[in-house]
Amino acid sequence: MNLQTTYTVDEAQKKLENYCAYQERCHKDVRKKLKDMKMIPEAIDKIMVHLIDHNFLNEERFAKAFVRGKFRIKKWGKNRLVRELKFKDISKYAIDVALKEIDEADYFETLNELTQKRIAQVNEKNIYKKKKKVADYLLYRGWESHLVYQKLNEYL
Missing domain, CATH: 1.10.10 (Arc Repressor Mutant, subunit A)
Structure with missing residues (x-):
């Protein structure tokens, strides 16, 4: 039996607030999650703006956490960190700020x-x-x- 779950904008917003509160997320991952939830583009934009305005989503904060974690745990060098962040569509500015996290x-x-x-x-x-x-x-x-x-x- 294939039950299609649909969400109202408020339900999706709550779900994504929890998703972002659990761990730092990048805009690309959140957008993908909303598309997977079958949200329409207008709803996706509305929810994205809400998450950014209420500081659930912050590209710079995500980049810093990503760099600290991957460097400390996986021992990645700067080239790999930059490559992975670019893949996640993180801005050059946020990447540069994040790399300063490494002593x-x-x-x-x-x-x-x-x-x-x-x-x-x-x-x-x-x-x-x-x-x-x-x-x-x-x-x-x-x-x-x-x-x-x-x-x-x-x-x-």
Whole structure:
């Protein structure tokens, strides 16, 4: 049995307030959620404006939380963070502000730890192949290439 759930603007607004209050969301995710709820474009715009006006949605706050979390937990470099935020349609201004959340010393310390840990994990006798494997790993995680190669030359 296929029951189509429909929402009034007020119901959808309440649902989205809870959705945004639970964790930081970007505009793109919220818009998608409203489309999935089969809301019409006028209702989507009305609800989006309400969420922004009442501070449930804040692009800059989302970007900052995203950067802090992904850097701390997944240990992503700035390139990956920027790429993922752009994918979520975050403005250049908000991305630049968010990247300031990362302490420079922590950034280099994290790269140091990641590099040493990965070097220890890679079982490769050929030094060039080992360097390539470690570099590929770090570049995939979004670390800037000049920093990656600087670290590899330091340790290998």
